[in-house]
Amino acid sequence: MNPAVWIEPALIFLGMGFALIGNIGVFVMPDPYTRLQASATCSTTSVISVILAAMVSSGFSPTTGKLAIILLYFLVSSPVATTIIARYAWESGIVPWRRPKRRPGEGGSP
Amino acid sequence: MIPWDFVLWFFLGSLVLGLVRLVIGPSTADRLVGLNLVAGQVLALLVLLAVKEDVALYLDVALVYDIFGFLGILVVVKYFTKRRAS
Numbered sequence: 001m002n003p004a005v006w007i008e009p010a011l012i013f014l015g016m017g018f019a020l021i022g023n024i025g026v027f028v029m030p031d032p033y034t035r036l037q038a039s040a041t042c043s044t045t046s047v048i049s050v051i052l053a054a055m056v057s058s059g060f061s062p063t064t065g066k067l068a069i070i071l072l073y074f075l076v077s078s079p080v081a082t083t084i085i086a087r088y089a090w091e092s093g094i095v096p097w098r099r100p101k102r103r104p105g106e107g108g109s110p
Numbered sequence: 111m112i113p114w115d116f117v118l119w120f121f122l123g124s125l126v127l128g129l130v131r132l133v134i135g136p137s138t139a140d141r142l143v144g145l146n147l148v149a150g151q152v153l154a155l156l157v158l159l160a161v162k163e164d165v166a167l168y169l170d171v172a173l174v175y176d177i178f179g180f181l182g183i184l185v186v187v188k189y190f191t192k193r194r195a196s
Binding site for chain 1: 112117120121124125126127128130131137138139140142143144146147150151153154157158160161166169170172173176177180183184187190191
């Protein structure tokens, strides 16, 4: 079976899954740092998968070069933006979230 | 084949959660996280649209959108830290 037939839908569905997981993580998590973790990993992986799928789809053409430039710029800019946001959150005095302590009488697993 | 309409609508629908975080985020850092996520998803959406319609012009739009999303985050962070320090 020709691998170019199924590798593009596989990459696109991988990107869709990672996009959905990242958005749910950003919506659910309790704290800017945890939201950053969900957002950074899942957004980067989703965009890499989608751009690789587009490169496979367009074959060897100038479009692939443009997509490579976009991928390179995104791989540089997204972690830098994540670091900037994390440093801004730390310097503006946001305390990292902790699991709330249980009161001594209440039992349950720690 | 790939159901292009379903893929595009799926990306738009999952982007709404990031937009909700962008609107209701309690602090500025939360809004910036939402903005970063939405910028990445819109970049993926533009790339998918360029492949679907076979219009290479959308790729230029995607590159410029990516650059300006990064610069927007940079400008917002710079502005608010300067306000806080003074």
